[in-house]
Amino acid sequence: MHFKDITGYEIERKLIIKIKQQQNITLLTSHFAVDLITEHQLKRPKSKEKLTCYGAYVFNQKNQEIVTYNAKTTLLATGGIGQVYRNTTNPIIATGDGIAMAYRAKAQVSHMEFIQFHPTALAHQFSHGRSFLISEAVRGLGAILKNEQGEAFMHKYDARKELASRDIVSRAIDNELKISGADFVYLDCTAISKKDFKQNFPNIYAQCIEIGIDLSKQMIPVTPAAHYLCGGIDVDTNGCTSVQHLYACGECAHTGLHGANRLASNSLLEALVYAHRCFIATKKDIETIKHKISIPDWDGKNTFETKEQILITHNRKELQSLMSDYVGIIRTHERLLRASKRLNVLFEETEDLYQKSKLSTQLFELRNMISTSYLIVEQSMKRVENKGGFYNSDLI
Numbered sequence: 400m401h402f403k404d405i406t407g408y409e410i411e412r413k414l415i416i417k418i419k420q421q422q423n424i425t426l427l428t429s430h431f432a433v434d435l436i437t438e439h440q441l442k443r444p445k446s447k448e449k450l451t452c453y454g455a456y457v458f459n460q461k462n463q464e465i466v467t468y469n470a471k472t473t474l475l476a477t478g479g480i481g482q483v484y485r486n487t488t489n490p491i492i493a494t495g496d497g498i499a500m501a502y503r504a505k506a507q508v509s510h511m512e513f514i515q516f517h518p519t520a521l522a523h524q525f526s527h528g529r530s531f532l533i534s535e536a537v538r539g540l541g542a543i544l545k546n547e548q549g550e551a552f553m554h555k556y557d558a559r560k561e562l563a564s565r566d567i568v569s570r571a572i573d574n575e576l577k578i579s580g581a582d583f584v585y586l587d588c589t590a591i592s593k594k595d596f597k598q599n600f601p602n603i604y605a606q607c608i609e610i611g612i613d614l615s616k617q618m619i620p621v622t623p624a625a626h627y628l629c630g631g632i633d634v635d636t637n638g639c640t641s642v643q644h645l646y647a648c649g650e651c652a653h654t655g656l657h658g659a660n661r662l663a664s665n666s667l668l669e670a671l672v673y674a675h676r677c678f679i680a681t682k683k684d685i686e687t688i689k690h691k692i693s694i695p696d697w698d699g700k701n702t703f704e705t706k707e708q709i710l711i712t713h714n715r716k717e718l719q720s721l722m723s724d725y726v727g728i729i730r731t732h733e734r735l736l737r738a739s740k741r742l743n744v745l746f747e748e749t750e751d752l753y754q755k756s757k758l759s760t761q762l763f764e765l766r767n768m769i770s771t772s773y774l775i776v777e778q779s780m781k782r783v784e785n786k787g788g789f790y791n792s793d794l795i
């Protein structure tokens with residue numbers, strides 16, 4: 400199932416049209432969910448085995464105020480975590496917000512070490528903070544990976560060459576880059592006719608033209624980039640998390656369907672199936688929920704306008720560098736330990752800012768990115784066997 404080379408975009412486009420036609424759906428744009436409301440915020444001891452979710456605190460970015468949403472059921476569908484890395488195909492919003500919120504609410508989060516790096520992202524940083532993806536279908540049609548010297552290299556790593564799985568091709572490119580010290584390798588598409596390329600990959604073709612690459616003569620500079628998180632918030636087959644009345648679906652959820660290494664094109668299918676399952680389960684859940692509780696307003700006293708927004712930007716860049724350098728495609732015990740130590744410093748500095756500063760989306764995101772990174776590092780350290788998207792060279 401696909402729609403040209405923009406399947407996800409097309410699903411979203413059609414969904415938004417439908418949603419806008421529904422009288423009983425209120426769509427709130429410019430609203431950023433900050434934290435889930437559980438017994439912790441209510442300062443009530445948990446009465447049952449499981450914690451309960453009563454809604455969320457949400458930041459209205461227009462008037463800069465936090466709104467309290469008291470909800471019978473709450474669904475997290477906040478997407479991936481790619482922004483914790485320097486190079487990612489993920490959109491700028493992929494800061495692990497839902498995962499961090501769930502973690503703070505004590506929901507179970509697992510398999511965060513399984514991050515899929517896509518081998519061929521265009522090595523051209525766009526201003527919107529993400530790398531453009533060159534689909535592996537381009538390699539399927541005959542494109543060849545070449546190093547700085549213009550030599551094909553995949554035969555050295557796997558008999559399937561360019562058609563090996565994403566983790567193998569990413570590690571091969573990573574190794575070539577380490578040998579040469581270059582920032583990227585090349586994808587040679589000159590064997591594919593212009594007509595075939597344009598017909599199969601209109602979006603990729605247009606993007607290459609935009610940055611001045613003539614595919615019939617020039618090669619595309621490519622580099623691996625963080626692409627998909629196989630782990631996340633643990634859910635059952637109905638999308639229920641370990642916290643009562645809290646659901647999750649899409650990339651922030653860990654359904655287990657992708658194992659340690661997702662096969663291409665499966666995540667949109669998973670997101671659609673689980674969104675539907677969450678809907679059915681939530682509908683039943685809502686009918687049985689009686690709770691009516693009073694929720695305290697967000698406590699924002701003792702905060703001031705930060706004069707140094709740059710501190711947030713610096714910490715974000717530092718986080719992306721440390722995750723890319725120490726928790727990337729190939730990890731080691733030593734690198735993970737270094738990442739853990741540096742994360743602790745970033746955590747303390749950012750928590751201090753968070754306690755004192757006026758509300759800002761950038762600060763909320765940074766805080767979430769640090770929690771998400773902490774989970775990736777911690778769960779990577781616990782893994783004792785290489786599998787799928789996880790590779791620690793000390794475990795060979």
Ligand SMILES: Cc1cc2nc3c(=O)[nH]c(=O)nc-3n(C[C@H](O)[C@H](O)[C@H](O)COP(=O)(O)OP(=O)(O)OC[C@H]3O[C@@H](n4cnc5c(N)ncnc54)[C@H](O)[C@@H]3O)c2cc1C
Pocket residue numbers: 406407430431432433476477478479488489490492493496497532626627648649650651663664665666667668670
């Ligand atoms: C370049 C690229 C190509 C891909 N191609 C394919 C493909 O061909 N087939 C396939 O199956 N998969 C593909 N994937 C993976 C797939 O697109 C994603 O896994 C999927 O889009 C995730 O959907 P989602 O609904 O979970 O998250 P998203 O689509 O990322 O949506 C998350 C939403 O939550 C919002 N949000 C986030 N945080 C907050 C917050 N704190 N408060 C309020 N709102 C928030 C965001 O603004 C966004 O609207 C691709 C991914 C990329 C990056």
